[in-house]
Amino acid sequence: MTEFLLAVVSAFWLGILTSISPCPLATNIAAISFVGRRVGSPMKVFLAGLFYTAGRTLTYLVLGVLLVSSLLSAPAVSHLLQKYMNKLLGPLLILVGMILLELIQFKFSGSGVSEKMQKRVEAMGIWGALLLGVVFALSFCPVSAALFFGSLIPLALKCESGVILPSAYGVATGLPVLVFAVLIALGAKRVGQAYDKLVVFEKWARRITGVIFISVGIYYCLTQIFGVFG
Numbered sequence: 001m002t003e004f005l006l007a008v009v010s011a012f013w014l015g016i017l018t019s020i021s022p023c024p025l026a027t028n029i030a031a032i033s034f035v036g037r038r039v040g041s042p043m044k045v046f047l048a049g050l051f052y053t054a055g056r057t058l059t060y061l062v063l064g065v066l067l068v069s070s071l072l073s074a075p076a077v078s079h080l081l082q083k084y085m086n087k088l089l090g091p092l093l094i095l096v097g098m099i100l101l102e103l104i105q106f107k108f109s110g111s112g113v114s115e116k117m118q119k120r121v122e123a124m125g126i127w128g129a130l131l132l133g134v135v136f137a138l139s140f141c142p143v144s145a146a147l148f149f150g151s152l153i154p155l156a157l158k159c160e161s162g163v164i165l166p167s168a169y170g171v172a173t174g175l176p177v178l179v180f181a182v183l184i185a186l187g188a189k190r191v192g193q194a195y196d197k198l199v200v201f202e203k204w205a206r207r208i209t210g211v212i213f214i215s216v217g218i219y220y221c222l223t224q225i226f227g228v229f230g
Contacts, residue, residue: 049181064166
């Protein structure tokens with residue numbers, strides 16, 4: 001039980017780290033700002049944040065259920081995962097840690113919101129935030145892809161939890177969105193101040209997490225692959 005609770009906390013932290021990474025954070029703020037300019041009242045801006053968060057959470061939940069259940073339901077794949085998951089976790093954690101520390105970098109250009117999508121969101125009003133949440137959740141950048149596919153899904157497979165862990169991850173990706181929805185409703189100046197502080201926090205949080213991932217990955221490699229400390 002303690003191990004599973006630790007996994008839930010880890011999934012939640014991965015979601016937080018995903019949401020405050022530069023690319024997802026920029027799209028999150030852009031989405032809420034876009035919807036917020038068109039719904040008028042501060043309460044509706046906050047509701048837009050809730051709907052946007054719900055869209056992201058639902059997307060990650062569906063992806064998690066599909067990926068985990070499909071992999072675990074195939075006998076051959078399930079057997080291989082049970083046999084080799086601990087050995088795979090080490091190299092995976094090291095790889096994700098190197099991406100977080102920017103030792104490995106990928107060129108990425110976000111597609112943003114197309115004109116057609118903007119018109120559709122406008123037509124849907126506050127419900128457009130739900131659609132944007134789904135769209136931006138599926139728009140993986142290198143860091144978010146590494147955290148979701150390289151960390152969360154292996155963790156969910158190890159714990160055989162395709163619902164709770166992806167849900168915790170999804171909810172966490174929306175928390176900063178709700179904070180910024182409130183700030184946008186109160187005033188643009190506060191958004192800028194909060195954004196600057198969050199950028200500094202994200203840099204150190206990402207670096208510390210990267211070092212932890214690499215350290216734990218090395219430990220898993222030594223114990224599970226090379227048999228050291230065994």
